[in-house]
Amino acid sequence: MKLKLILPLLLFVVLVGFLGKGLFLNPREVPSPLIGKPAPTFEAPVLGDSSKTFYTEEMKGKVWLLNMWASWCVACREEHPLLVEMRKHDIPLYGLAYKDVETNALAVLESMGDPYITTANDADGTIGIDYGVYGVPETYVIDKKGIIRYKQIGPITPEALRDTILPLLKELAV
Amino acid sequence: MIRNLSLVLLLAFATSSFANEIVTDSHIDARLRQLSTELRCLVCQNSTLADSDAPLAQDLRREIRKLMEAGKTDEEIVAYLVERYGDFVTFRPPVNASTALLWFGPFIMLIIGAITLVIVLKKRAAILTSEENAS
Amino acid sequence: MNPVIGHYALILALFVAALQAALPLAGLSKNNEKLFAFAAPMARIQSALIIFSFLILTYAFYANDFSVYYVAVTSNSHLPLIFRLAAVWGGHEGSMLFWVTILAVWTLAVTFFAKELPLRFRSSLLAVMGLLTVGFLMFILFTSNPFDRIFPAPFDGRDLNPLLQDPGMVFHPPLLYMGYVGFSVAFAFAIAALLDGRLDVTWARWTRPWTTAAWVFLTLGIALGSRWAYYELGWGGWWFWDAVENASFMPWLIGTALIHSLAVTEKRDAFKAWTVLLSICAFSLSLLGTFLVRSGVLTSVHAFATDPSRGLFILLFLVVVIGGALTLFALRAQSVGLGEKFDLVSRESFLLSNNLVLFTATASVLLGTLYPLLIDAMGMGKISVGPPYFDTVFVAIMVPGIFLMGIGPIASWKKASVPDLASKLKWALGISIISALLVPSVMGRLSPMIFVGLLMAFWVISSVLVAIKTRLKAIPGNDVVKKFKMFGPAFNGMLLAHFGLAIFIIGVTMVKGYEQEYDITMHSGETTVINGYDFTFKGTLPVTGPNYKSKQGQFYVTKDGKEIDLLTPEKRYYPVQGAVMTEASISINPVRDIYISLGEELEEGGWSIRIYFKPFVQWIWLGCLLMGLGGLLTMVDKRYRLKKKVTNNESAAT
Incomplete structure (x- = not known):
């Protein structure tokens, strides 16, 4: 008899627990299902020189970062100076120009500095779909076996770089 | 918003005639429409792929159309998207251990509730009858 | 100032x-x-x-x-x-x-x-x-x-x-809030009754008109919001099972259950603890809705700019108000007595099984709304729960409830007989099945969902007619008009609300079953024939609004040479926010809407255009309006105005 009357209260307590936890979660951040899985392979023309082609196969045996960006993306501009800084420290950064007009993309690299070893051109966004991109910028850390180890959604922040990406790169380099 | 590329092309050729009769939706159009109402537009997050004009939504619709034309089933196409975007992309959660409560909980609750209601009503009637008889 | x-x-x-x-x-x-x-x-x-x-x-x-x-x-x-x-x-x-x-x-x-x-x-x-x-x-x-x-x-x-x-913004929030907040009165009645130790028939009688008033506002508020979404969002959707829509729908469902359980409590002094619990739940769900909208824990089209400190404050408030109420409930609701007797088969039992269905349906909506949060909080990833889930689970749970809803008003209070009910309703069932098969054969397509939807709607309508007939027979005399006048507003209101639900179900079933969507491209001067209608596009006109500039498409719609309508969908640009809005244009009639919205402007004056045919879509909101009117009608019943009688009871009680 008594339990029956307390039951609503108990259910409410459980609910409050979840709601409280929910306050500290970000519903907009969607983790990638590709983490721990092989990075989708692709070949794409190199931005600025379409006679050359970028092959993911060539990256086997290397640890590398793939940064998806576009000239029309405001958050990418925010991130850009940090990328340039990373490049100065020899971080193996590769770019993918996502759904961009080639001249616009090149103009950004011209004016803000080119942080990429090579930039592949994904003009129609199909490579983006294979990687599950839903908003640029997004950055993938890929290990020597071609496995995606980490995905940064949104601009790389100095904190994310220091606390997550750099330690991971160190670990993978071994 | 060139979402329906083949139709657009078709119409472009047909503009010379005065009126264009659209006889029926093609099978793929109908399937695309149906399936895209069950998928989440990831950029805008709270509308479906069918209702969104975001560039990514257009790309995904184009991709789904391609897959349909290649003879893939709806299940295969959803699997293709889930592989890339996770379960978040579909508004129809998969049925598995972690969603069992979601899918079956309400029905179990209804059955248990119905049994409980009958028992409570019977017990109640019995108590009241015995009270009546006692007085 | x-x-x-x-x-x-x-x-x-x-x-x-x-x-x-x-x-x-x-x-x-x-x-x-x-x-x-x-x-x-x-x-x-x-x-x-x-x-x-x-x-x-x-x-x-x-x-x-x-x-x-x-x-x-x-x-x-x-x-x-x-x-x-x-x-x-x-x-x-x-x-x-x-x-x-x-x-x-x-x-x-x-x-x-x-x-x-x-x-x-x-x-x-x-x-x-x-x-x-x-x-x-x-x-x-x-x-x-x-x-x-x-x-x-x-x-x-x-x-x-x-x-x-939009005019919707002028009317929708006031009605909705009147509904939401109105349940605070029922909540306060419940808490006051628990505090005061006075859970009885008079309490139920006092609560009823206030609960119904809040319910009427909420019904109209939700319906208006849905209609607003329909014409404003540009894709003809009217309900998305969005978290915030659900947040308004859950109090409505529980409020509906409450109205029905109050009837049992008022008549038989029974199930008082349950009724009090529903009163608490209705308002608690209103508060939960406030939390969900304003804390940012769920993604929603409606979400306000979010701020964790606000979320924390509201959560704390929820804990105090709901937690306090439920604690009080646990402490005080145990010794309320059983009330009067009624049989297993009786109007009372049907009302309670309706409660079970509505409560479970609410639970399914709550579960679906919060499940992504639960999964995420337990670190099991992200999922989305959307229309396919609710259309399956919610609808499946409501179907038996609607079946019972046809029987309830015909069953007698205290004791009903199954053979008697069966003989009264067998024709209603037969006619409903036949009609539910006939309509699709006219429309040209039948699916299980269409059949079930129409069956439920016709079942409710025919059982409303049976209820009227039964009531007429029960009153002695031959003058039908005179007898009809003796029905009383409570009974009429109930039937009107049930009839409204049937109209609503017809609207939903027809739209879901038979709507058609066309994506086309048109250039100025072209005519396209869709569904037997000729659409002639006369290009766009520039229109300057008070705070926007717009391109207004001119579409002449004719059928067999007769002009039906001039539709003027717009693409508006609001410079202050730099926002482009699509304004749909709709040709409305009782059996179908033609809905046009402009897509993108293409090269050489062409436009991509979406045209929707929405059969019976207006019935959705007409049904809600009838439900609201039904609720309003029950409130004018004299039973709730008998001040003298209440004070008599009061003096008798003290």
């Missing part, structure tokens, strides 16, 4: 509301009757202060006082006056003030229209409402003050979101 006055009025209101709560509660615990007398005057002063403060904010919008930060971010001097006034509740801070203003309106209503209640009970009631007011005022003053100033004041404001610049 200086906006600071509004802020001061709110602070003052907080103290008065605290007295409104504290004095009667002290009176209750010390058994000091004198303290009860303070409740009503305090409530009136507090309500007047809040309403005054709301008017000050409204005036700031009227006068374009951009020194008020909230005005500066939600309005603009070019915004038409009517939208400037609606913009008062167009953002988080103002809509919270609006919330508490509506609470003040309900509080005033209680002080004026609940005079027949005994002083002790009425004071406890007002004390509970005072507590709620205190909570909301603290929330506004500490986290969301709409009177915050900025200096220097900007030259002009950032404008109201163009999506909200």
Whole structure:
């Protein structure tokens, strides 16, 4: 008899627990299902020189970062100076120009500095779909076996770089 | 918003005639429409792929159309998207251990509730009858 | 007028509301009757202060006082006056003030229209409402003050979101909030009854009209919101099972259950604990909705700008209010007695099984709404729960409920017989099945969902007719008109609401089953034939609105040479927010809507266009309107106005 009357209260307590936890979660951040899985392979023309082609196969045996960006993306501009800084420290950064007009993309690299070893051109966004991109910028850390180890959604922040990406790169380099 | 590329092309050729009769939706159009109402537009997050004009939504619709034309089933196409975007992309959660409560909980609750209601009503009637008889 | 006055009025209101709560509660615990007398005057002063403060904010919008930060971010001097006034509740801070203003309106209503209640009970009631007011005022003053100033004041404001610049914004939130907040009265009745130890038939009778009033507002508010979404969002959707829509739908479902269980409690003094629990749940779900909208825990198209401190505050408030109420329930609801006897097969039992269905249906909506959060909180990833889930689970649970809904009104109170019900309803069932097969054969397509939907709708309609017939037979005499007049508004209102639900189901079934969508490209001067209608596109006209520029498409719709309508969908540009909006244009008639919206402008004057055919879509909102009217009708029943009888009962009870 008594339990029956307390039951609503108990259910409410459980609910409050979840709601409280929910306050500290970000519903907009969607983790990638590709983490721990092989990075989708692709070949794409190199931005600025379409006679050359970028092959993911060539990256086997290397640890590398793939940064998806576009000239029309405001958050990418925010991130850009940090990328340039990373490049100065020899971080193996590769770019993918996502759904961009080639001249616009090149103009950004011209004016803000080119942080990429090579930039592949994904003009129609199909490579983006294979990687599950839903908003640029997004950055993938890929290990020597071609496995995606980490995905940064949104601009790389100095904190994310220091606390997550750099330690991971160190670990993978071994 | 060139979402329906083949139709657009078709119409472009047909503009010379005065009126264009659209006889029926093609099978793929109908399937695309149906399936895209069950998928989440990831950029805008709270509308479906069918209702969104975001560039990514257009790309995904184009991709789904391609897959349909290649003879893939709806299940295969959803699997293709889930592989890339996770379960978040579909508004129809998969049925598995972690969603069992979601899918079956309400029905179990209804059955248990119905049994409980009958028992409570019977017990109640019995108590009241015995009270009546006692007085 | 200086906006600071509004802020001061709110602070003052907080103290008065605290007295409104504290004095009667002290009176209750010390058994000091004198303290009860303070409740009503305090409530009136507090309500007047809040309403005054709301008017000050409204005036700031009227006068374009951009020194008020909230005005500066939600309005603009070019915004038409009517939208400037609606913009008062167009953002988080103002809509919270609006919330508490509506609470003040309900509080005033209680002080004026609940005079027949005994002083002790009425004071406890007002004390509970005072507590709620205190909570909301603290929330506004500490986290969301709409009177915050900025200096220097900007030259002009950032404008109201163009999506909200619509007549829907003028009417939808007030009705919805009247509904949401109206359940606070039922909640206060329940808490006062628990505090006072008076859970009885009179309590149920007092609660009923207030609950029904809130339910009517909520019904109309939700329907209006749905219709607004239909024409405003440009893709002809009317319900998306979005978290915030669900947040308004759950109190409605529980409110519906409550109205039905109150009938059992009033008639048989039975299931009082259950009815009290539903009263608590209805308002708790309103509060939960507020939390979900304003804390940002769920993604939603409706979500306000989010702020974790606000979320935390509301969560704390939920814990105090709902947790407190449920604790009180656990402590006090045990010894309420069984009430009168009724059989397993009786009107009472049907009402209770309806309750079970509605409660379970609410649980499924709650589960679906919160499941992504549960999964995420347990670190099991992200999932989405959307229309495919609700269309399956919610509908499957409602179907048996609607079947029972056909039987309930025909079953007699206390004791009904199964063979008798079967003989009364067998024709209704047969006719429903045949009609549910006939309609699809006319429309040209039959699917299981269409069949079930139509079957349910026709079943409800035919059982309403059987209920009328049964009632006519039960009244002696031959004059049908005279007999009909003796039905009483409560009975008529119930039937009208049930009939409204049937109309609603027809609308939903027909739209879901037979709507058609066409994506086409048209150039000026072209004619396209779709579904037997000729659409002639005469190009677009430039239109300059008060605060936007627009391209307005001109579509002549004709059928067999007869002009049907001129449809003028627009693509609007609002320069202040840099937003482009699609304004659909709809040709409405009772059996179908033709819905056109403009897509993108293509090269050489071409446009991509979406045309939808929506059969019977208006029946959805017509059905809701009938439900609301039905509810309204039950409220005028004399039963709830018998002041004398209530006081007699009161003197008998004490």
